[in-house]
Amino acid sequence: MSVSRRQALARTGALAVGIAFTGAVSELFAGTAAAQHMGHTGYGPLVPDPDGLLDLPEGFRYKVLSREGDPLRSGEGRVPSHHDGMAALPGRGGRVHLVRNHENRATARLGVPTVDGLTYDPAGKGGCTALTLDARGNVLSERVAVAGTAVNCSGGPTPWGTWLTCEETEDRAGTNGYAKDHGFIFEVDPADPRRTGAVPLTAMGRFQHEAVAVDPRNGIVYETEDAFVQPFGLFYRFLPNKPLGGTGALRAGGRLQAMRVPGVPDLSAVQEPGACFDGVEWVDVPDPLAEQTSVRLQDYGRKGVTRAQKLEGCYWGGRSVYFVSSYARSEEGSAADHFGQIWRYTPDRRHLTLVVVFGPDTDVRLPGESPDNICLAPSGGLMVCEDGNGAQHVFGVTRKGEVYEMARNRQNIGTEEEPEWGEFAGVAFSPDGRTMYVNCYTPGTTFAVTGPWRG
Template structure:
């Protein structure tokens, strides 16, 4: 099965909704009616963006793309029945949010390679956000760590990678950047900034506003852009070098004022021979053959 996320936290009675929104749902790709539209409420009600699953422990990591300050949190969900198969997430579990001691806002970290040990995970007081959105809730004296535009999330190797697409101080972030990619190693409880694109980044070149990500067969990352200017799929090597893989050529604007649709959903076939990636508008899926392990 796969998990799909609602990127809204609107309540019943607003915008024509008859039910609360902001949940994760499990979908059977062969027979969607088998699982039904049952919200996995224990996994939290907020503006979900992406999830990644630790295949050895069954822990689910979640990003929150909150549009307003205080910005979103990075979560983990500890299932009651880890790796229990289809429907097991309905049994519930514990939702926790990441606290990096001394770092209330990830945007303040601007040095590639910066690393933080002893990352803490704090139980979410009210996962259903019945009275207060989770990011506003009281996490105790140590507070909690926020970040603007938390988006892509992917498990690779022994770590989970997640993205902050950008941060703007004039919108409430502690500092400016055009994208951060983070890696969290659960065994070491270590958070590392893999790469940061500074505020002077040229938006016409590959390497800004990262969104969806995945681990490439070569061991580096493959990244979809969702920003201003040209739209790329670009790679990040293990040494932190950025290289262009593709540039969007489908103009959804005008000849005088061109606009390019964002790339999304990059992934590789199980044998590592084909990369699949979507263009959001116009809806297009591309298949790109390798060799990808070089």
Template structure:
């Protein structure tokens, strides 16, 4: 999720579709804009009805220079990297990434949070007996437990010894699947075990799930998942920013919807083939629709000799895409995000973000949205990342691009508004830098939005007049 985008800014802001543009009031002298094309209504099938609003007003500068929000909204810092964990297990790890708010007993909420730690000297997830997969790896998850009023009751390790835990997704039975965006094998970078797996995490009782890799779900650079609540099929994205690019997968479990631990029973992994489309970036027209999508068995899900995306899928090949990231289930469809595609990296064409919709019952794939920056290098519109459903039936989108970083709301009417801006400058006054947002999610009662700032690792709770 944090891969640097080193294409010159002047080049990255050319030839962008701009049939729809919203100009938003920003903070100070900054004006934010974003361009989209596509049918926004398709994104919200099966969600609550949108109220028709176009945002919550301009962002108000935060005197503490942490988080700018619209008037009437407030934030609390729940956790910051380097602070002691309440469990006494060590320090809060760095690189806060994907997250989910899981319903607990007696009104409690368990925030399960990923830490995308590499071998970079940042604060790793502490190793804990019964929760550690590979002591040499620094990634994992922590859990923040909140009471019914949103007060922090506990913060502890949920799984440790995993690598580059990027995103994941919740399950219908109330657990979190955390994904390793890494495929180091034992003996590489000091690892003692193979990596590239998904792990299930019980936010209320992490020892119940432990640190067991769900090997049948494949070994590759996982990003996010979404579970079909009707069939139990798990859809998986692969974040590969260099060629060969990643694939879009589905996992057919032997025990679908069987609750915690059922995914350990195994299943079958398949990859998506769109006939005649070897690279999704080649599709630039929103509304483009492809019938008869095929699913091809993965020859070697463990990638013992060859990475999955390089394996032989037969004479028809397989469909690739650069930077497959966010993934969620809505209505009767699964939606997934390609954050960007650059022809200089080997993609068939350039774009600054796509949202795709797959309808399992119809075996139909549709390009719903194309993202693109407007005209200024500080404007948003590139690299959409984590996404979630908002209380009003729209979406919240975490930005992971250049310049200022925002959480944006997208209404069902196709309007875009800024909901939050990261003010934590990790650069210098003359050359400011702001970390991406990640892990946006809402409490089970939809009264609180939780979101992470990746660096410096900070977890916020945002309350206000949600519609």
């Protein structure tokens, strides 16, 4: 991120911890049984960690499952850098499969080790690693799940128990030493990585992917594009030829479309929470492989498509898909400024609603900005990974819009005079809701957090 209001406030000592919200936050959790039990705000103040890793509320504890540079238990090499998006998928006998992205560029210190049968492009340093935990949370195995990809940022789980990992780049073969084109989605089976291999799902588009969410009713995949400079990114849906076909079925191809909201060329222009737009349209992407022109630059006709700066998190809840615009800055070309939005698209009604707006406009003492990875918590609320400047937190949000600190990163990667902390990413809960998993991006660290969770 560039210099922001958060940094300016931090320098004056006026920075308070927290996120300000406006909007119908309860709409995020409508219809969930757990939401009806939310009556408390948070779990109390954070307790400083004597080991200097992770501050948590009293009664909670963490376990470090994996750290950058440590040997992989498989013997394939060392744990790669830049821990990012992650999912916790159920296994047999109470086991949990954690599949974890590594957002490594060509310059990364520790790339994902190349493994025969699991490597797409040997020059790529990104990919995924997979951890298998037993019913008590102990690490049983840790291995490479896919390698030779690039800038694996986020992704999303599938209803059939695999992970879709997304490359956040459009680099072509010959760029940064790559031997193949990048910018694809890959399917990863953390329980048996060789079952999925390293096959790009080319029909799902080649662009700066961020996250995906799958409609469990019909298999339609929704995709966000993280473009922070003009032209800004699009929100997509992929109509698979073999919907809900299970592992490997997405290789059969399908149709990629971009969202058009009539009368709204830029989502940042919408500032009022609760604003709803009917008649959302979907326009076929002319060239999903972007052979000549980037997908977002292609010709979508006179009416065009709808854009947004920094589209990131994406998840399915109830009968809707939710997606995040991390921020918008008019100085960089957006129609208006905001410090984060959460949008809800309901396919059955073709409705798009602005649910939540983050930011200091609601309270200048609470300069919340740049929500990134988000997930639903067992309590019915949200967990939000902060990706800004200064101190980095995982925030909880109740369905009433009340915000509380859940975790604070204590690993200083700066200096004592000018401290700096890596962002959080990949927040996810175990299938039984008793453990929260979260990554520290730098230094790459994967935590398991247990305690008196409600829900």
